[in-house]
Amino acid sequence: MSTITLIQINPQGRPLSEVGKLDDIARQVCAATTLLYAGAGFVPPWIGYLAQHEGKVVGACAFKTPPVDGKVEIGYFTFPDWEEQGIGTSMVRALLEIVQAEQTSLTVVAQTANEENASNAILRKFGFALAHVVEDTEDGEMWEWHWNKDKQVTEQKGV
Template sequence: MNIVLVPIKELLADNGEFMVNPDCQESLQMSVAFYASIGYHPPWIGYYAGINGSLVGMAGFKGKPIDGRVEIAYGTFPSFQNQGIGTAICQKLVQLAQETVPSVHIMARTLAEENYSTKILRKNGFAWQGNVIDKDDGEVWEWEYKEASKPTEGKEASARGGSPD
């Protein structure tokens, strides 16, 4: 699956192609507001994910690396869920982070329960690190990228050993 990450620009007025897409309108405004609060530091920004010219989801970094760590976030638009796209978007973010700063620790946070995002992270080589308190979401699970391998369908079961039950 060939995912292309299309940068979300710093200013709302510079994102005309996204403003007309109903799937992008809310997240676009949130991204621009986020940039205003933390700064705009490419490549540590937000992106829309595309396949064959169609936007299928969102991806991004929650700011530039701090203390050698960077957090990722991703999602697919509702009509594209359950097709492996979220897994591919996550993989693309990991690849971008590693190409930019090979030593960076790549982190992710999920709700403190099993869900699609926990499956996606496991498929991409992330390991559960424990519960943490997120200032916006309360108690969440924190994950860290541990292995440089391509996602595989059978990997989820073998990765559960160190993960929460």
């Protein structure tokens, strides 16, 4: 299991802690996060984060908007050089911990490609269930997952 630290991305698209020189992917994520804030607002802790592991930026995760109608949507992305090392799992765990600390009654939503992949395997570890298929204007058909708030934030064993 990888240990990560979440570094907040501010409204100007800059990390709020020292992370060293950002590579191209991390800079693109920070720029995209400012666009996310332009539409959804900057409402900590419901914001974007860089994931840091052993002093390196290894991924990014976010709440796509502050909670609306009892739901909050998450997104996460492990940078290519760090895939298959538990980073995605650690990011989802960290986001769920924020939800548990802030508003335990929220339903957490995540969307993935409509195929079996690493992302939906991560969601299943935490007790997310496939809720339905949605049509995304940019990505086409997507699977929408909902987190059963009655399950614990810890990984589900044997799933």
